[in-house]
Amino acid sequence: MTDDAPTQPFIYEGLDPIPESKSTIEEVSDAVKGAASRVSDAIETGRKPGMPLSILSNIAREAPLGSLLVAFLLGVAVARRR
Secondary structure, eight states, X not given: OOXXXXXXXOOOOOOSXXXXXXXXXXXXXXXXXXXXXXXXXXXXXXXXXXXXXXXXXXXXXXXXXXXXXXXHHHHHHHHHHO
């Protein structure tokens, strides 16, 4: 009986095309799209009833001038610390 086993392992010549590398612009674009998606999901989660963004929007809807005053005072406090 003869042993017809090849001495070298079978080397795949690559019938599948080599995936093209993405350009830098495409990579940055994909990263920005992913970040925007995550931020959007976080905002949607925060808008659910009882969550912080829902509470803030309700307060701003009920007392818009008071909310504006608080935002202004917080802005002044943060600006003075720097």
